[in-house]
Amino acid sequence: MSSAPVSRYDIPELKDLPQDIRNRILQVQEKSGFVPNVFLVLARRPEEFRAFFAYHDALMEKEGGLSKAEREMIVVATSGANHCQYCVVAHGAILRIRAKNPLVADQVAVNYRKADITPRERAMLDFAMKVALGASDVDEHDLAQLRPHGFSEEDIWDIAAIVAFFALSNRLANFSGMRPNDEFYLLGRLPKEKR
Amino acid sequence: MSSAPVSRYDIPELKDLPQDIRNRILQVQEKSGFVPNVFLVLARRPEEFRAFFAYHDALMEKEGGLSKAEREMIVVATSGANHCQYCVVAHGAILRIRAKNPLVADQVAVNYRKADITPRERAMLDFAMKVALGASDVDEHDLAQLRPHGFSEEDIWDIAAIVAFFALSNRLANFSGMRPNDEFYLLGRLPKEKR
């Protein structure tokens, strides 16, 4: 549908990329049916690409006290606060799918305080916003708000680290003019959609 | 799908409303297939209801230099800046339909500077954001940015007045906990959708 460029930087050709990076891209294409633009934009710098996705996977694909939907919810709230179009649109789609909820991503992106979320999720996002926008003021009082909701010390690290990683990711996307793929906008919105 | 309340205030019964308000609500229901919650929430105060929609229609339904899609684009950008969930979701749907573009509303809500919009639309939204967030500093220099894009003095008034009206509307919706109808989220996103 759209012909706007994927980024203000040129995108490398798949054939010119190192084998491991080409493999990762082909793998995501097979799974999703398209290549999310973040893979194409970052591929021009193989070392940064590898570190970025290793970090991403360590935080987003791990087991632990946070569900995968909760992790994506943190990403969407953080990216909304940072006005990052790529991450709100792309991770909004993933959140809809993982939470099996077609509404929650738009709600969290605009104003998580008005979203249909649980008190646990609300506490998680209040803390996430503190790390996103005022990390220099985080203290024990902030952590104490999380524990009654069942978050362990490791879960709290996870929340903070996801926010921190997307502080990086949102700035890269905003700086490089990274454009979300058209496919993301509709993903997870239709009742019969499967995954 | 959702059972969360429509507002923190009780919603009156349709049968208890004054005739003109009941008529307006039945009319919008017939046209849209559902009653947008803003009509229900405001109906408890008939005089304010009448003034609100008279003002809304005077700005949004009028003829003039701004297209209806442009007017809705101003609403979505303003409501994004004010973190108003009801207005971003509801007017995002109307913008998708009026612009015949399933992507633009999400783009404008998150970060209009990265949206697929024309230079004219960009100038319009830059000015709208100045009125939304820093009206006390608006001066001739701001207006001068608009004229090369073909905006007349009356168009400029329209832009500013739409922003001002949604400064009101966004605050009412945020204060009253006005919940967007589930129907809005998907409207205008599917290629075959007609109106």
Place this chain on the structure above:
Amino acid sequence: MSSAPVSRYDIPELKDLPQDIRNRILQVQEKSGFVPNVFLVLARRPEEFRAFFAYHDALMEKEGGLSKAEREMIVVATSGANHCQYCVVAHGAILRIRAKNPLVADQVAVNYRKADITPRERAMLDFAMKVALGASDVDEHDLAQLRPHGFSEEDIWDIAAIVAFFALSNRLANFSGMRPNDEFYLLGRLPKEKR
């Protein structure tokens, strides 16, 4: 005294206005001894004029739990926060008259936290400032601060709606360069003044 223009937009001639608008203007002139410039600036758009004043009167002239002086106090604090010269000067005059207090308007406009006001008025203005400047964060906690001071749910709506209406009004005045009439500055300041 002053010869600066009333607005950056031309002011229509009284004789060219629709009958109802002309009548309203003549009525206010008879009551006040002069025509406040807001009537002249908005008269160029009759439909918006009618909606604006219908909304204004519904909020400011109604009976209810808030006194008229309290309503004006909300307007002055909101307009101070929005740096709106027209509304601070014009409604400051009305507040002085309605509160029979020549000092309170200047105090509230500069810093309501230091004004000679009651705890009830302080709570009312704290809430008003939350709606004016951070409506997206308003929650039950904010409303709970008001109830011990005798504010009903309808009074709370009134406070929020007055702030929201002046969010609109302040932006229109600031955008259009609406100039307060010289007469307002001295009104309500002299001990013997009657109304």
Place this chain on the structure above:
Amino acid sequence: MSSAPVSRYDIPELKDLPQDIRNRILQVQEKSGFVPNVFLVLARRPEEFRAFFAYHDALMEKEGGLSKAEREMIVVATSGANHCQYCVVAHGAILRIRAKNPLVADQVAVNYRKADITPRERAMLDFAMKVALGASDVDEHDLAQLRPHGFSEEDIWDIAAIVAFFALSNRLANFSGMRPNDEFYLLGRLPKEKR
């Protein structure tokens, strides 16, 4: 008229003050007809009192390129930006008298960008606001905006130093809850008033 306390700190008795401070207070009382509360609040600390008024007089009573009305205009704009009730009300009165203009103080306090001031005064206040609110960013570019309006290097120092002195004064007044005398509110507002 008012019985609210002059400050959150006790006010010393005139008879207990050092001779030089008592003289200064009696002198201002004779000239003004009342003792501005700033003299009473600061008198409890004689050394700070002497340094404060020595600094004040060095900046506000000196000869130089800035008129006395211009100096007071800087004070009112600075004090408005700092929401200092004492200084807006007290120096607003002095500005009205020195500028022989009953309107300009209220205009400058609320929004100097909309005030009836000359381009020279506008440039002066733009620079003053930069020093008041963002001194760490002041650079040669800011100073260059002043020179075409006839401000010398010494005048520029005067502007900055007055803003800096009232950064001190406004914080002292806000912290100590310094209350403006009732007499200030009406001073300089009546056409026949002499001085």
Place this chain on the structure above:
Amino acid sequence: MSSAPVSRYDIPELKDLPQDIRNRILQVQEKSGFVPNVFLVLARRPEEFRAFFAYHDALMEKEGGLSKAEREMIVVATSGANHCQYCVVAHGAILRIRAKNPLVADQVAVNYRKADITPRERAMLDFAMKVALGASDVDEHDLAQLRPHGFSEEDIWDIAAIVAFFALSNRLANFSGMRPNDEFYLLGRLPKEKR
């Protein structure tokens, strides 16, 4: 080491200065081994110089409930918040010496919330930051946080007055481009250093 100018304003020759100012400068030179640039920059205006240092000494050299190290800690935190290079570097050196602690100045300048300070010092700096950045909101609640830590009403005035004085000083230094002497950077950092 450095050849950058001491200020954007010319520095007077010592021989051209009034006797009392020359004496003060020679005295500080004898004590410190160099002349801190603030003395040279302000000397061009003798009356302001005298008032500035009289005020400084009244607050910083007095006896009272605050230790001299605590006073310097307030200066460093305030100057960090105001991004004033001269005052952070110069008073950071004095703080290191007075607190006999080579680390605390850098910690307080960057983020006092993470510094190795006592709960009493933390409460003192929380209050100082409120006066520095939001004096218009200071109220009894803020003062009440200080009393359990042993601060008297006079100590509280001292804290606020030091912040207020450096609100002035930081703006003067930032505006005038006052450069810290190279000597300050290393003072108080070496374990064997004596004073």
Place this chain on the structure above:
Amino acid sequence: MSSAPVSRYDIPELKDLPQDIRNRILQVQEKSGFVPNVFLVLARRPEEFRAFFAYHDALMEKEGGLSKAEREMIVVATSGANHCQYCVVAHGAILRIRAKNPLVADQVAVNYRKADITPRERAMLDFAMKVALGASDVDEHDLAQLRPHGFSEEDIWDIAAIVAFFALSNRLANFSGMRPNDEFYLLGRLPKEKR
């Protein structure tokens, strides 16, 4: 000297760490004479540790148009803006060493606009601050300010990516209460120091 904990999270024992991480830590200890705390705090999460340092090295150790001192200058300015004590102190030391300049790190941390830096460095840091604090507004105009100073498109990516990486790093350090080692404070300050 200090006994405050290294972080609010426990630090693993070196012997319990995976071989590659232990090796990296021993290697830095040999080179620097101590183990910077960031290695100890992150080691508790081996996968994140590896990704973090891979990313760090890809940006900070690479060849390219930016000198190593310029890269560290970006880190110090970013970390100052984010009030990150660990990164200002640790990278301040590295900057002093790499720039062979004992003053520049403190200057850049407090206010880079007043630092002794070249116009090229000033442009680099202006852009870095835009990415750090307002990435959602970055546009072609910002990039255009860099090119006249000799920055290539790849250099611009480097600047933005370093800022983005330290947006992550600063949040991790602030959240986890990461304490800078005492050794950093004095590094690079003494004239005879070698490396």
